Amino acid sequence: MGLFNRKGYDATSIGDLAAELGVTKSAIYHHFASKEDLLRLALDDALDELTMVVTAAAGDTDGTGAYERLRGVVRRSVEVLAAHQPAVTLLLRVRGNTPVETEALKRRRWLDDQLAGLVRAAIAEGALRDDLSPDLVSRLLFGMVNSLVEWYRPEGTHDPVSVADAVTSIAFDGLSRRDHHPGAR
Amino acid sequence: MGLFNRKGYDATSIGDLAAELGVTKSAIYHHFASKEDLLRLALDDALDELTMVVTAAAGDTDGTGAYERLRGVVRRSVEVLAAHQPAVTLLLRVRGNTPVETEALKRRRWLDDQLAGLVRAAIAEGALRDDLSPDLVSRLLFGMVNSLVEWYRPEGTHDPVSVADAVTSIAFDGLSRRDHHPGAR
Numbered sequence: 001m002g003l004f005n006r007k008g009y010d011a012t013s014i015g016d017l018a019a020e021l022g023v024t025k026s027a028i029y030h031h032f033a034s035k036e037d038l039l040r041l042a043l044d045d046a047l048d049e050l051t052m053v054v055t056a057a058a059g060d061t062d063g064t065g066a067y068e069r070l071r072g073v074v075r076r077s078v079e080v081l082a083a084h085q086p087a088v089t090l091l092l093r094v095r096g097n098t099p100v101e102t103e104a105l106k107r108r109r110w111l112d113d114q115l116a117g118l119v120r121a122a123i124a125e126g127a128l129r130d131d132l133s134p135d136l137v138s139r140l141l142f143g144m145v146n147s148l149v150e151w152y153r154p155e156g157t158h159d160p161v162s163v164a165d166a167v168t169s170i171a172f173d174g175l176s177r178r179d180h181h182p183g184a185r
Numbered sequence: 186m187g188l189f190n191r192k193g194y195d196a197t198s199i200g201d202l203a204a205e206l207g208v209t210k211s212a213i214y215h216h217f218a219s220k221e222d223l224l225r226l227a228l229d230d231a232l233d234e235l236t237m238v239v240t241a242a243a244g245d246t247d248g249t250g251a252y253e254r255l256r257g258v259v260r261r262s263v264e265v266l267a268a269h270q271p272a273v274t275l276l277l278r279v280r281g282n283t284p285v286e287t288e289a290l291k292r293r294r295w296l297d298d299q300l301a302g303l304v305r306a307a308i309a310e311g312a313l314r315d316d317l318s319p320d321l322v323s324r325l326l327f328g329m330v331n332s333l334v335e336w337y338r339p340e341g342t343h344d345p346v347s348v349a350d351a352v353t354s355i356a357f358d359g360l361s362r363r364d365h366h367p368g369a370r
Contacts, residue, residue: 006280008193143329143332166322175322176357
């Protein structure tokens with residue numbers, strides 16, 4: 001999937017993929033009917049993980065507040081992204097030219113709607129500031145999470161737990177030292 | 186430049202650009218020697234604006250603290266992005282296959298280094314929390330700003346000022362209501 005991300009999906013041939021993986025083209029065709037099949041596999045990998053995380057958080061079966069569930073879903077989204085970086089990158093770059101991409105975009109929109117709902121619920125329960133548009137908050141919050149695909153690499157200097165800590169701390173608690181700026185809210 | 190972003194720079198021909206702009210190919214060649222010339226123009230547009238903003242903030246000529254200058258540069262980066270969305274989008278997608286792109290990446294890295302330095306200075310002066318890696322803070326902070334290229338459109342529902350307010354409020358003050366979570370720092 002790294003090849004799709006580096007060369008672009010359209011510019012990548014099954015021959016390129018075979019060379020990258022060190023196998024023959026016929027070995028790939030033995031498992032996948034087409035390049036689109038491979039794309040679906042990668043997108044489903046990312047979408048299935050994210051759907052699991054978001055469904056658990058949006059479900060609220062055990063009475064945990066929306067604020068805690070939102071904070072948890074941000075943390076777990078970072079973990080999914082770290083563990084499935086190439087597939088999530090592919091998902092975020094989908095533009096919708098093929099049925100597989102259209103379907104992935106539909107599933108992405110469902111996830112976005114669930115997350116925006118969780119932000120609204122956390123505002124409604126009084127745990128989140130209410131002076132910003134919930135839609136804007138949701139976009140910026142997950143914009144920060146998604147920006148990780150641009151530079152996060154599993155072999156890099158930052159482990160997933162530190163990155164998840166940093167994202168949740170910045171987003172929910174802010175960068176300012178509260179004792180230093182008592183006037184800031 | 187919107188066409189470069191939609192179709193991809195490599196897949197866009199001068200003929201496509203002429204059709205998009207409603208002019209003849211020779212009219213384009215009258216002004217630009219090549220497609221790369223056009224790319225340089227767009228990237229310089231974004232880079233010149235951002236360099237101006239970052240140089241002013243990193244310079245510290247009037248004794249303003251690093252925290253205020255960092256907060257200001259975040260706000261002004263959002264404004265530059267809103268006013269030059271197609272050019273900034275192009276800049277963020279550059280991967281470095283041509284001399285023009287290599288040069289743009291070099292200028293981008295310089296900007297990133299200046300911003301990381303400003304984060305470190307704000308931590309050193311005691312205004313920013315010191316429990317997170319400055320490098321990570323800088324990446325996430327500007328990752329949130331840059332994520333705007335994915336959805337921000339001048340004709341959309343959010344004006345640049347509200348977006349700049351939301352980004353700076355979330356990043357520096359956090360989403361949690363402080364009175365609701367007194368234990369959170």
